[in-house]
Amino acid sequence: MTRRLVLMLALLSGSAGASGSFFTLLQTWQGLGHAPIAVSPDGRLLALTRPAPRTPAYAPYDTRIEVRDTAKMRRLYRVPAANGDGKTLLFSPDSRTLWSAHSGTLHYDAWTGKLADNREGSDGAGVSALAFAPGGQSYVLAGVNAVGQTRLVRVGVSPLRSFWPVTRPTAGDGMQPNWTSALAFSPDGRWVASGSVGGGVILRSSVTGRPLRVLADEPGQAPHRARLVDLLFLSPARLLSASADGQVRLWDAATGRALASLPCGERLGAVVQLPGGTRVVAATSRGLQLIETSGGRLRRLETVGGDYADVGVSAAGELWAITRGGTLSHWRLLSR
Known part of the structure; x- marks a missing residue:
């Protein structure tokens, strides 16, 4: 151009x-691709989603991930997405591996596309979210079983595999099924925030996965009316949640108090x-x-x-x- x-x-x-x-x-x-996309933390690689050449057997499912270098936008390789869909796409914090998750997970060498050993699959219906801990030495994934329950699993680079308690729907999680749709670690590694399809947000221990508090304006009410799209810890004590219906909310994670919201x-x-x-x-x-988030407020600066x-x-x-x-x-x- x-x-x-x-x-x-x-x-x-x-x-x-x-x-x-x-x-x-x-x-x-x-025409280079479609969502989801992912940018490596070092800024050198960009991953996009592309439909593969359609065949009668795999037309609805067969999707490819295309990786390009950001300096010249050269295509480096194409690889399959997890289960041919790849709803979750992200690079590791060290930019060395590319992860795709949907039914199980696939992870590739970020520069060559070589498939790495895949140690975990799904519990029935699939993997609905994945997030890396600070430093990238472990990650948490959400596996959804056939009856709509979510099991969170913490997996480490060194031998570590911790199955956390099954999450069952509660009034604070919103509508069923209670699939976990977003995960985030706090910068200090103490907490994991999980967001559900029903609009609920739960703050958990990063060691055991057990809920510490449910974020809500009113007890028993989910803070969002739609699926959680993203959770971001802006600091160890400030959490931002965003749902598919466009609502963005800011929380004091230490107390569970809502600070601000912005449509x-x-x-x-x-x-x-x-x-x-x-x-x-x-x-x-x-x-x-x-959006500016300082001072406990949410303020739109430009669109x-x-x-x-x-x-x-x-x-x-x-x-x-x-x-x-x-x-x-x-x-x-x-x-x-």
């Missing part, structure tokens, strides 16, 4: 180089935390939304229009986003 076309698109979106804007559009591509429009696909800890970017049907399905960020703050129509964009955000 020529530089002139990139600048024209930026001007049409009202973002790049505009006075007072936080977003600067660097480049766009069409971001329907069809929220993902939220990522920017370096520095106080700002996040949400991918929604109304666009990319930059770049578009129907965005997913967004990823590197440790250096480089932002990559993809629309539901399959247009990939690369952004730089001002830190002011």
